[in-house]
Amino acid sequence: MKQRSTHLTSGLKMLGIFMFLALFSSAFAQEAAEAAPYADLAAFSESPGFSLFTVNNVWMMLATALVFIMHLGFATVESGLTQSKNTVNILFKNTLIPCIGLLTYALCGFNLMYPGVAGGWFAFAGFGVGVTDPVAALTDVYNPGYTYWTDFLFQGMFAATAATIVSGAVAERIKLGQFLIFSTLFVAISYPITGYWKWGNGWLNTMDTPFYDFAGSSLVHSVGGWGALAGVLLLGPRLGKYRNGKVFPILGHSMPLATIGVFLLWLGWFGFNGGSVLSANPGLTSLVLVTTCLAAAAGGVGAAFTSWIVLKKPDLSMALNGILAGLVGITAGADQMAAVSATVIGLIAGILVVFSVLFFDKLQIDDPVGALSVHLVCGIFGTLAVGIWGNLAGTAQLISQLKGIVAIGIFTFAFAFVVFWVLKKLGGIRVSAEEETEGLDIGEHGNEAYPDFTTAHK
Amino acid sequence: MKLIIAIIKPFKLEEVKQALSEIGVEGMTVTEVKGFGRQKGHTEIYRGSEYTVDFLPKVKLEIALPDELIAKAVDAIVNAAKTGKIGDGKVFVMPVDEVVRIRTDERGEAAV
Numbered sequence: 001m002k003q004r005s006t007h008l009t010s011g012l013k014m015l016g017i018f019m020f021l022a023l024f025s026s027a028f029a030q031e032a033a034e035a036a037p038y039a040d041l042a043a044f045s046e047s048p049g050f051s052l053f054t055v056n057n058v059w060m061m062l063a064t065a066l067v068f069i070m071h072l073g074f075a076t077v078e079s080g081l082t083q084s085k086n087t088v089n090i091l092f093k094n095t096l097i098p099c100i101g102l103l104t105y106a107l108c109g110f111n112l113m114y115p116g117v118a119g120g121w122f123a124f125a126g127f128g129v130g131v132t133d134p135v136a137a138l139t140d141v142y143n144p145g146y147t148y149w150t151d152f153l154f155q156g157m158f159a160a161t162a163a164t165i166v167s168g169a170v171a172e173r174i175k176l177g178q179f180l181i182f183s184t185l186f187v188a189i190s191y192p193i194t195g196y197w198k199w200g201n202g203w204l205n206t207m208d209t210p211f212y213d214f215a216g217s218s219l220v221h222s223v224g225g226w227g228a229l230a231g232v233l234l235l236g237p238r239l240g241k242y243r244n245g246k247v248f249p250i251l252g253h254s255m256p257l258a259t260i261g262v263f264l265l266w267l268g269w270f271g272f273n274g275g276s277v278l279s280a281n282p283g284l285t286s287l288v289l290v291t292t293c294l295a296a297a298a299g300g301v302g303a304a305f306t307s308w309i310v311l312k313k314p315d316l317s318m319a320l321n322g323i324l325a326g327l328v329g330i331t332a333g334a335d336q337m338a339a340v341s342a343t344v345i346g347l348i349a350g351i352l353v354v355f356s357v358l359f360f361d362k363l364q365i366d367d368p369v370g371a372l373s374v375h376l377v378c379g380i381f382g383t384l385a386v387g388i389w390g391n392l393a394g395t396a397q398l399i400s401q402l403k404g405i406v407a408i409g410i411f412t413f414a415f416a417f418v419v420f421w422v423l424k425k426l427g428g429i430r431v432s433a434e435e436e437t438e439g440l441d442i443g444e445h446g447n448e449a450y451p452d453f454t455t456a457h458k
Numbered sequence: 459m460k461l462i463i464a465i466i467k468p469f470k471l472e473e474v475k476q477a478l479s480e481i482g483v484e485g486m487t488v489t490e491v492k493g494f495g496r497q498k499g500h501t502e503i504y505r506g507s508e509y510t511v512d513f514l515p516k517v518k519l520e521i522a523l524p525d526e527l528i529a530k531a532v533d534a535i536v537n538a539a540k541t542g543k544i545g546d547g548k549v550f551v552m553p554v555d556e557v558v559r560i561r562t563d564e565r566g567e568a569a570v
Contacts, residue, residue, distance in 0.1 A: 247506070247507040248507065248509060249503075249504035249505060249507040249509050251504055252504075307506075310506075311503055311506055312503070313503055315503070315504070315505060315506075317504070317505055318505065318506075354506075357505055357506060358506045361505075361506060361507065370505075
């Protein structure tokens with residue numbers, strides 16, 4: 001379960017060390033709970049805990065890099081499943097979102113998400129990131145698993161992934177500027193607030209049966225999904241997608257790119273879930289990697305065969321969505337599941353995602369990449385799964401999961417809807433029909449993704 | 459001088475080019491096109507929605523030749539491009555008013 005060290009936990013740790021020392025020397029009794037166990041960083045580096053701390057921190061930094069590479073995965077999945085005339089636009093959004101995400105996380109997101117206040121709905125620890133006390137921030141005093149800086153960056157990479165989920169759903173018709181404004185507000189304010197409720201030790205974490213979300217089925221994926229839903233409802237479907245009650249497919253331009261993207265995302269999930277153990281603990285990390293991969297595999301198989309049976313032909317993009325669905329589904333409880341339950345969760349998510357894609361098309365809600373089905377639907381399912389399978393299964397947990405899902409859903413959807421609605425009123429969020437037909441690459445960027453290729457569908 | 463426009467199945471291009479060079483044809487222009495005649499398209503499915511693809515990929519050859527070579531060239535193309543199955547394509551022969559070789563400014567039959 002993900003918990004950042006709050007002042008409370010650090011204080012308890014220091015208190016514990018103080019009591020241990022006090023047993024052997026009353027001379028320390030006057031030094032109170034403010035005394036750090038290490039005089040300075042050099043003293044820490046000679047202490048017995050240094051090696052373990054270093055190992056833990058290295059794993060967390062590696063996990064950070066793995067989560068980072070998911071942005072390349074998102075970029076390639078989204079470009080692969082959309083038309084080539086919009087590729088520059090998709091790539092631009094996926095390039096800028098991680099940049100904006102990290103910057104806003106440094107500015108305010110981190111301190112909104114981890115304000116050091118227990119049990120609340122909203123708290124803020126101030127703008128900016130920095131270290132004033134090296135021993136408190138850069139040793140195992142901060143946390144046995146990682147330094148303050150590792151904490152910031154690891155969590156910062158997560159924040160940007162939530163924002164980028166929206167870009168796929170609103171692709172091919174949203175105005176760039178308005179999308180960037182929305183994303184900035186979304187990642188700077190909405191994501192950290194709901195994140196605080198659980199991971200920052202807010203009210204979802206201090207309930208009698210705490211809400212549980214190991215690596216973010218709700219806090220990251222469904223949050224992205226709710227944002228995406230608000231966006232697509234206010235945007236409307238792409239031109240020509242739904243005519244006279246019939247669905248006209250708009251083909252993605254590169255299945256190889258889409259496939260590359262999904263496997264990059266799967267690779268990134270080794271860090272996304274593996275790093276959410278918050279240490280290099282061999283038992284937990286190895287378990288989590290296995291549950292993650294089994295769920296991904298089962299999701300892929302589940303979706304592939306569901307599409308084969310229901311649609312008469314096995315659909316590659318559905319199989320790819322299935323892998324992602326399994327990954328999202330296991331993310332809430334990857335550390336709580338046995339191999340069999342992880343597989344079952346992945347399988348159900350894979351089956352669910354196929355029907356979900358068909359369902360949204362029936363409602364004429366246009367989602368070019370299946371983001372709503374993968375992240376919102378399977379994010380909710382993955383969160384509920386913690387109450388149904390695994391170590392925490394039970395009615396009380398299921399109810400807590402529901403509370404979290406509903407609260408996060410209402411807040412996030414309302415936030416996103418209001419922002420998109422205001423932007424729509426202020427100047428519109430959708431490009432003109434002409435621009436949509438010609439392609440956003442020309443309209444928004446004056447640029448082409450494939451200038452050397454002739455395209456027959458402009 | 460005449461211009462032959464031939465629409466053939468893409469995989470036949472190499473065979474047709476070979477047959478033409480055997481009768482002394484020294485140049486051509488090739489474009490990738492889509493089209494249909496009596497050959498119907500087929501149905502595809504993407505993420506649960508069916509759609510018909512009517513236009514099928516073909517290759518278009520354009521060859522300018524002196525009158526004496528036309529009959530042999532048309533025969534060569536037809537024989538090389540034929541599979542006997544629907545969608546084999548068509549050959550058109552059109553009169554040409556003028557041909558110019560850009561490098562040398564030659565005109566007429568000398569330029570073909």
